[in-house]
Amino acid sequence: FSILCLLAKFYNSDDQSLTSRQFVPLEELEQTVTAHVKEVVEAQEQRPDDVKAFSGESYLNLPAVASAWQDLPAFDDTKKSLRRARNNRISFLLHVFGFLEQEGLVQVLEDREVRLLPKIEHLIIKYYFHSERKDKLLTLLADPIIIPEASGVASTDGEED
Numbered sequence: 573f574s575i576l577c578l579l580a581k582f583y584n585s586d587d588q589s590l591t592s593r594q595f596v597p598l599e600e601l602e603q604t605v606t607a608h609v610k611e612v613v614e615a616q617e618q619r620p621d622d623v624k625a626f627s628g629e630s631y632l633n634l635p636a637v638a639s640a641w642q643d644l645p646a647f648d649d650t651k652k653s654l655r656r657a658r659n660n661r662i663s664f665l666l667h668v669f670g671f672l673e674q675e676g677l678v679q680v681l682e683d684r685e686v687r688l689l690p691k692i693e694h695l696i697i698k699y700y701f702h703s704e705r706k707d708k709l710l711t712l713l714a715d716p717i718i719i720p721e722a723s724g725v726a727s728t729d730g731e732e733d
Contacts, residue, residue: 573605573641574601574605574664574665574668575668575672577605577608578596578669578678578686579696581593581596581600581604582596582688595681595685595686595687596685596686597684597685598662598665598666598683598684598685598686599662601686602646602661602662602665605641605661606641606646609637609638609641609642612634612635612637612638613638616634616635616638623635641661644660644664645659645661646661646662666680666683669686672692675691677691677692677695
């Protein structure tokens with residue numbers, strides 16, 4: 573989920589070949605993921621069946637993502653090395669992006685910002701810009717997250733669709 577949020581920060585337009593920015597600050601990404609998780613939690617409280625259906629359709633266990641993310645504090649300023657810590661959101665993001673960094677997909681500069689490397693840009697162009705998949709991902713990360721109502725939900729006149 574955090575990788576999807578990262579990609580949405582870079583590729584948020586219809587231009588299929590260029591990123592919209594050069595880097596994303598890690599703190600901004602943490603705030604973005606947190607905002608989306610909050611929306612998932614609110615939707616889960618109001619329409620749990622719709623969230624479950626949308627999770628299956630998007631192949632993301634959104635309730636599990638939200639639960640795991642909420643269990644972590646945003647930052648732990650007592651840690652000297654954020655990359656070694658495991659009990660806060662920023663450290664979690666550094667671990668995820670550390671993996672991507674080892675694979676030559678991103679560069680994490682001074683544990684503060686993330687830049688995409690050419691290898692991931694090629695992957696994005698081949699996979700992310702598949703129009704149906706991209707639309708689904710951008711819908712997921714739209715502000716606010718819109719989880720479509722499940723079919724068979726009672727209509728306003730009391731009859732089922």
